[in-house]
Amino acid sequence: VQLQAFGGGLAQAGGYLRLSCAASGLTFSTYGLGWFRQAPGKEREFVAGISSNDGSTYYADSVKGRFTNSRLNVKNTVYLQMNSLKPEDTAVYYCARAAHSGNYVSVARSDYAYWGQGTLVTVSS
Numbered sequence: 001v002q003l004q005a006f007g008g009g010l011a012q013a014g015g016y017l018r019l020s021c022a023a024s025g026l027t028f029s030t031y032g033l034g035w036f037r038q039a040p041g042k043e044r045e046f047v048a049g050i051s052s053n054d055g056s057t058y059y060a061d062s063v064k065g066r067f068t069n070s071r072l073n074v075k076n077t078v079y080l081q082m083n084s085l086k087p088e089d090t091a092v093y094y095c096a097r098a099a100h101s102g103n104y105v106s107v108a109r110s111d112y113a114y115w116g117q118g119t120l121v122t123v124s125s
Helices: none
Strands: 002-006 009-012 017-024 033-038 045-050 057-059 067-072 077-082 091-098 112-115 119-124
Touching: 002 091, 002 112, 017 033, 017 091, 017 119, 033 067, 033 077, 045 067, 045 077, 057 067, 077 091
Parallel strands: 009 119
Antiparallel strands: 002 017, 017 077, 033 045, 033 091, 045 057, 067 077, 091 112, 091 119
């Protein structure tokens, strides 16, 4: 049972990266999915989430208009397209699956039961 995130790396300010997170061994399509990030010395914070049924998305104000969250249930994969990157986007990014099935997005870490290992995104100025 795991979530595996990949696609992180080094980007210049104004550039882009696309993160992917693949699930194996757990039910995917009926659960909300989220992306969180943790910068050095800071708390892990919500970045984006997507619901299960209708694919509704929700974003933190800091990334709204720049990041796009999507999912492809047939591949058990969720994506985070990150455009117009800023140095303050530098962090380890984690994908997560909600603890309870349903068509909703939660911004609370406690509402997520399964977490990926994290992928590092570094944005240079």
